[in-house]
Amino acid sequence: MQQAIIGFHVDEENDWVADLACGHGQHVRHNPPWQNRPWVMSEQGRQEKLGVMLACKKCDDEGHQ
Structure with a gap:
């Protein structure tokens, strides 16, 4: 299912995660x-x-539908 990116955070391994x-x-x-x-x-890229x-x-x- 397609979901919009609403934000980003860094996980415990310092990898970026998109918040959907x-x-x-x-x-x-x-x-x-x-x-x-x-x-x-980069902040601008995100x-x-x-x-x-x-x-x-x-x-x-x-x-989920």
Whole structure:
């Protein structure tokens, strides 16, 4: 299920997590070459992603509509 990014926080391992409108979180790591997300490394880059839709696997697993 697609959910909007409403914020970001850093987890206990200093990895960035997108806070989703549904209340779940999703890691948005910049870890080349596997995950190339340089935008997550700057405040401006994260601000530009607010409102972007991400697939929430937790909502899908829980069967939320």
